[in-house]
Amino acid sequence: MIEMYGITKSFSANKVLNGVNFTVEPGEIHALMGENGAGKSTLMKILSGIYKRDAGQIKVKSNDVTYTHPDEAEEDGIVVIHQELNILPELTVQENLFLGKELTYKFGWMNTKAMEQETKKQLSQLGLDVAPHTLAKDLSVGKQQILEIAKALMTKAEVIIMDEPTAALTDREIDTLFAVIQRLKKQGVSFVYISHRMEEIFAICDRITVLRDGVSIGTRFIKQTTFDEIVSMMVGRELGNRYPDRTHQAKEVKLKIENLSLTGLFNDISFEVRSGEILGVSGLMGAGRSEVVETIFGYRKKTAGNVILDGKIVDINHPSDAIKRSIGFISEDRKSKGLIVDFSVGDNLNLANLKALSRNGWMNDKKSTELYEEMQQALNIKVTGEHQLAKSLSGGNQQKVVLGKWLGTRPDVLILDEPTRGVDVGSKKEIYTIMCDLAKQGVAIIMVSSELPEIIGMSDRVAVMSEGQLMTILNRDNLTEETIMHYATGGDKHVKK
Incomplete structure (x- = not known):
């Protein structure tokens, strides 16, 4: 043919x-x-x-x-x-x-x-x-x-x-x-x-x-x-285990979500994320997973509930409020919420970090180039240079640019919505390793994923949602695809924060 x-x-x-x-x-x-x-x-x-x-x-x-x-x-x-x-x-x-x-x-x-x-x-x-x-x-x-x-x-x-x-x-x-x-x-x-x-x-x-x-x-x-x-x-080489070993222990509660609701999308969501922990969020499409994390970050405005950071209630009504509080967010849709595709790779890496890279309103080109070089090497971004347009990169390399943009802010909390969508197996392993390294450094991570092997392989605990409700939070020792799907399809609600 x-x-x-x-x-x-x-x-x-x-x-x-x-x-x-x-x-x-x-x-x-x-x-x-x-x-x-x-x-x-x-x-x-x-x-x-x-x-x-x-x-x-x-x-x-x-x-x-x-x-x-x-x-x-x-x-x-x-x-x-x-x-x-x-x-x-x-x-x-x-x-x-x-x-x-x-x-x-x-x-x-x-x-x-x-x-x-x-x-x-x-x-x-x-x-x-x-x-x-x-x-x-x-x-x-x-x-x-x-x-x-x-x-x-x-x-x-x-x-x-x-x-x-x-x-x-x-x-x-x-x-x-x-x-x-x-x-x-x-x-x-x-x-x-x-x-x-x-x-x-x-x-x-x-x-x-x-x-x-x-x-x-x-x-x-x-x-x-x-x-x-x-x-x-x-x-061209053996990758070894698909998911890095998770050996370190989570520490104090960094982020607490209390009775968070958004009318018509989700209701009464409560959970905690500790420093050094990766909390997976699972559920079928339409369960409200992305809507919850978008509300935490300020893309959507909550109708009820609290976001508590380091023990204090914070008002996050816009993504800029979240960024000021050292919260980073990698969105599900990198084209509309993660990248400006007609901007260069370097400019995209700068977007969330303009205050640190500028003085009196003027960009420090030296600092900008240093950030590009650091992220290009750390994430192995295949690019001809910092001035290459983001739209000319492959999907996986675009995703690495989005990740680099937020890593450059040195976040205390990092939310990742489908972080490896459209990414090849080698790059997935690199992203997983970076996530584990961030957790070891004390970053609290929330990861939304539709891939159950990824959820099980990377999460310390898993919050399972169904039709706008948080059904349960599963510990790592009882994570199976069957258990997750039981709750994702409407099994008995049983939530421990």
């Missing part, structure tokens, strides 16, 4: 791809893996006509092709679902699905009834229960991702390229998506599946190709390889 040989691509002096080979068979689910910056997205952008290759050959259904626009690739049955959503928020679900493909009557009038019926059919197949006339901006990130998938499936695609398709989905939504993929596979549709979630790769894919530093390291049948082999191919 797809044959790519000797693909080479450079941006200025930076060679991103160097002789990459990649093939996809009809009716195959082929995983494409590699660390952030390995060249996965660039390879797929070349295939789909977004970038022009410098050298190499591409065949689609045995025909030599050189696409100059994604529309040409789509005409040949190749559709891309990008990691960054391509939804128009002010349009309805139905309008997003049929944008540029409107159904019309004979004389050009739009057939809104037929489009509404087709919208319901497409959404039903993906288990998305929303009205066709719902504004896209009113959907959760996970539901917007499902909408993107529905758009691709409506094109009669023969090859669907999925770049981190499940990053914002619940377990139930992932199961629905996998069922749709398997059904389409039986009909002969091929998939290129880009994901950093190793468990997903082994659950659904047939073959896997690994890229490292722009070179294709090798291709394996899933049934004939192992997690450790794939990791070694990706990073």
Whole structure:
């Protein structure tokens, strides 16, 4: 179906791809893996006509092709679902699905009834229960991702390229998506599946190709390889245990949340976080996890309850109030709340730390450069220099910039909402190590995550939420996926702060 040989691509002096080979068979689910910056997205952008290759050959259904626009690739049955959503928020679900493909009557009038019926059919197949006339901006990130998938499936695609398709989905939504993929596979549709979630790769894919530093390291049948082999191919070394050992002891209570409520989203939330502790927050999508931590940080305004820091009630009505009290926050949506993508890496690192980096309103360039160099080295950010635009980085390196921005403030409390979403396995290990080092230094950490292995591997305790309620707080010695899911799906409420 797809044959790519000797693909080479450079941006200025930076060679991103160097002789990459990649093939996809009809009716195959082929995983494409590699660390952030390995060249996965660039390879797929070349295939789909977004970038022009410098050298190499591409065949689609045995025909030599050189696409100059994604529309040409789509005409040949190749559709891309990008990691960054391509939804128009002010349009309805139905309008997003049929944008540029409107159904019309004979004389050009739009057939809104037929489009509404087709919208319901497409959404039903993906288990998305929303009205066709719902504004896209009113959907959760996970539901917007499902909408993107529905758009691709409506094109009669023969090859669907999925770049981190499940990053914002619940377990139930992932199961629905996998069922749709398997059904389409039986009909002969091929998939290129880009994901950093190793468990997903082994659950659904047939073959896997690994890229490292722009070179294709090798291709394996899933049934004939192992997690450790794939990791070694990706990073060029053994990573050891996925999660660092947690041996130090938490100290005094640093942050106490008391009866926190926000009408319509969550109610009567109470818990404590100690210095040196990592408190995981788990629950299904819509449980209120992100809303709680956003309220603590001042993105949202509480309707009741108290935030107590070092034993004193504090008023946090805006993120600036939280920053003044040495609270940092890495948001779930790095593009809208974590980065200014048209700013440079250096400027983004400065954003939360302007007071310390300036004097009398003037930026100290020397201090700014020192902060960039410290964070670039500490986080291993793959960047050409501090003036490179953030939007030109891979998703994982963008996440490292967001993390560096807050580490530069030297926080006493650090809130991380999905800190490793879209991040490769090597970078995940680096972020986990940094989190543990911060905890050893006495930082109190709250980590919201949808990945249960991550929650179990990194947390000292886990607060489990369901439908806006805190159901229980589990100690490390009784953490299992089954126990967490019992409470996340509405099991008996049993809370110890």
